[in-house]
Amino acid sequence: MNEEFDVAVVGAGPAGASAAHVLAAGGVKTILLERGESAGAKNISGGVLYGHDLAQIVPDFAGKSCPYERNIVESRLWFLSKEGGFSTSYRDKVFYERRSLNAFTVGRAKFDRWFAGQASQQGALLVPATVVTDFIRDGSGRVTGVKTDRPDGDVSARVVLLADGINSALAAKTGFRPEPKPVDVALAVKEVIGLPEEVINDRFNVESGQGVTIEIIGEVTGGMDGIAVIYTNKNSLSLCIGANLSDFTKNRIKPYEMLDEFKAHPMVAPLIKGGVPKEYMAHWIAEGGYDAIPKLTGDGWLIAGDSGMLFNALHREGSNMAMTSGRFAAEAVMEAFKKGDFTRRGLEGYQSRLEGSYIMKDMKKYRRFGPFRLHHHELFTSLPALAAHGAREMLTVDGVPKKEKQGAIWRKIRREFSPLEMLEILWDGMRSVR
Amino acid sequence: MTTKVEDKLFLDRFKVNEEAHIKIIDQGLCNTRCEEEPCLYFCPANVYRREKDRIVVAYEGCLECGSCRIGCPNLNIEWRYPVGGYGIAHKFG
Ligand SMILES: Cc1cc2nc3c(=O)[nH]c(=O)nc-3n(C[C@H](O)[C@H](O)[C@H](O)COP(=O)(O)OP(=O)(O)OC[C@H]3O[C@@H](n4cnc5c(N)ncnc54)[C@H](O)[C@@H]3O)c2cc1C
Numbered sequence: 001m002n003e004e005f006d007v008a009v010v011g012a013g014p015a016g017a018s019a020a021h022v023l024a025a026g027g028v029k030t031i032l033l034e035r036g037e038s039a040g041a042k043n044i045s046g047g048v049l050y051g052h053d054l055a056q057i058v059p060d061f062a063g064k065s066c067p068y069e070r071n072i073v074e075s076r077l078w079f080l081s082k083e084g085g086f087s088t089s090y091r092d093k094v095f096y097e098r099r100s101l102n103a104f105t106v107g108r109a110k111f112d113r114w115f116a117g118q119a120s121q122q123g124a125l126l127v128p129a130t131v132v133t134d135f136i137r138d139g140s141g142r143v144t145g146v147k148t149d150r151p152d153g154d155v156s157a158r159v160v161l162l163a164d165g166i167n168s169a170l171a172a173k174t175g176f177r178p179e180p181k182p183v184d185v186a187l188a189v190k191e192v193i194g195l196p197e198e199v200i201n202d203r204f205n206v207e208s209g210q211g212v213t214i215e216i217i218g219e220v221t222g223g224m225d226g227i228a229v230i231y232t233n234k235n236s237l238s239l240c241i242g243a244n245l246s247d248f249t250k251n252r253i254k255p256y257e258m259l260d261e262f263k264a265h266p267m268v269a270p271l272i273k274g275g276v277p278k279e280y281m282a283h284w285i286a287e288g289g290y291d292a293i294p295k296l297t298g299d300g301w302l303i304a305g306d307s308g309m310l311f312n313a314l315h316r317e318g319s320n321m322a323m324t325s326g327r328f329a330a331e332a333v334m335e336a337f338k339k340g341d342f343t344r345r346g347l348e349g350y351q352s353r354l355e356g357s358y359i360m361k362d363m364k365k366y367r368r369f370g371p372f373r374l375h376h377h378e379l380f381t382s383l384p385a386l387a388a389h390g391a392r393e394m395l396t397v398d399g400v401p402k403k404e405k406q407g408a409i410w411r412k413i414r415r416e417f418s419p420l421e422m423l424e425i426l427w428d429g430m431r432s433v434r
Numbered sequence: 435m436t437t438k439v440e441d442k443l444f445l446d447r448f449k450v451n452e453e454a455h456i457k458i459i460d461q462g463l464c465n466t467r468c469e470e471e472p473c474l475y476f477c478p479a480n481v482y483r484r485e486k487d488r489i490v491v492a493y494e495g496c497l498e499c500g501s502c503r504i505g506c507p508n509l510n511i512e513w514r515y516p517v518g519g520y521g522i523a524h525k526f527g
Pocket residue numbers: 010011012013014015016033034035036039040042043044045046047048049130131132133163164165166168169170188189190240242283284285304305306307311316317318319320322515
């Protein structure tokens with residue numbers, strides 16, 4: 001491998017693969033290094049992807065046999081108490097008639113392999129089963145390549161793009177990104193549960209090819225700052241549940257026990273009944289938000305995707321930010337080639353592209369959302385429980401006049417929160433996503 | 435419901451390397467400076483177990499989430515990625 005490349009990309013997730021795709025298509029000699037035995041072998045997500053960002057890199061991705069599972073036509077939101085829950089949903093015909101594949105589900109093992117394959121078709125050299133262990137630098141500290149765990153595994157390159165995901169062991173070692181603190185990440189576990197396609201269609205009230213997402217907050221995370229999701233695949237369901245790692249280190253809650261309790265919840269159990277567990281996984285989610293974004297460019301290097309903390313926790317938009325930041329990084333590198341300048345200044349087109357796009361705008365908009373959640377654990381405990389309690393009382397027909405019931409519900413709410421506290425939650429909440 | 439994480443890990447495909455990618459740096463520290471021993475709880479693969487006077491590390495079933503790397507309050511865990519191609523390999527992801 002002792003060869004010279006223009007660009008070495010570390011990690012073949014959505015950020016790295018899209019960068020490699022754009023670079024190779026632009027005639028840049030690119031190597032894409034991936035530690036998994038194939039691209040995607042190490043990766044997980046809930047599984048929702050967005051067509052808009054993908055189409056900027058692979059236009060007609062559906063025609064290029066992109067392995068997607070279901071086109072999302074309905075999104076549900078659940079607020080769960082221990083015994084039940086409050087549910088809202090939104091379905092729209094637009095999402096299968098005019099904006100099909102606006103959002104769709106994938107299994108990342110298959111999708112990432114396909115996506116990295118698209119990049120190699122453009123001419124990028126994909127090298128799997130290879131861990132990048134360090135950077136090579138010249139006397140002035142400029143990055144000039146990477147070291148890998150292969151014998152004779154040094155690769156020299158004029159620019160290195162770090163796209164190695166949230167758990168970047170490299171960033172810590174090289175000091176490019178401070179090691180995340182437990183509050184900066186969520187620990188999520190996931191189980192894929194196999195069910196026949198027809199059964200999923202019936203249970204979710206959809207046709208073949210159409211899918212539903214369910215986002216869930218409530219007591220299922222044991223009072224920790226976290227969420228759960230259920231997404232439909234062709235013939236399986238993805239169940240994920242997770243919480244902020246700082247909460248996990250304080251509570252003696254085991255992630256897999258939390259997952260099993262979630263599966264047994266009365267709203268969840270009927271959806272997965274008769275299903276066969278297929279796979280169990282765990283991963284971090286980048287929750288640090290805007291204030292945890294490190295410096296994203298330097299002399300001879302850039303950072304894209306989760307590795308740079310680019311993740312919108314409220315809208316579960318990570319892979320799209322990864323893809324688009326990867327594309328921006330590639331475009332900036334190509335500019336740097338034209339100028340012949342690979343220093344931080346030469347690469348600054350990356351930063352300006354990010355600033356000009358939805359990525360930094362959204363990251364800034366939700367800057368206070370993380371701290372808001374961490375300071376208001378009632379969002380995951382008493383609030384969903386109170387909503388469910390109110391609904392249960394109003395729906396129980398037992399001869400008690402509704403006015404009395406309302407009074408009792410209000411008294412219960414006031415016992416938990418003073419009007420001032422309620423105002424504060426509302427105010428903080430609104431400000432955090434302004 | 436009794437949970438057996440072993441049953442869940444059984445669903446996964448691992449290519450185990452002989453060499454451990456996780457090591458406890460100082461067992462003494464676990465005994466003297468760590469009352470809560472959170473690694474015994476938050477690890478989603480139950481890799482850490484207490485055996486009388488030491489913490490044993492069943493690195494073979496590690497899901498590579500990274501949590502123990504920063505979740506150990508004493509930063510007493512030496513952690514790297516398994517050698518390229520080894521470790522967990524997702525079928526679905
Ligand atoms: C449970 C869960 C649910 C999620 N749900 C969604 C969702 O529904 N929609 C959404 O858009 N986002 C979701 N996300 C977030 C999304 O998965 C990430 O934002 C996205 O994967 C980031 O892409 P990336 O390319 O930056 O990093 P990754 O996808 O993590 O890719 C990094 C790659 O680098 C490789 N690598 C790491 N270190 C090295 C090294 N030293 N040498 C070589 N290779 C290395 C890894 O093996 C990996 O392939 C979810 C995340 C989780 C964990």
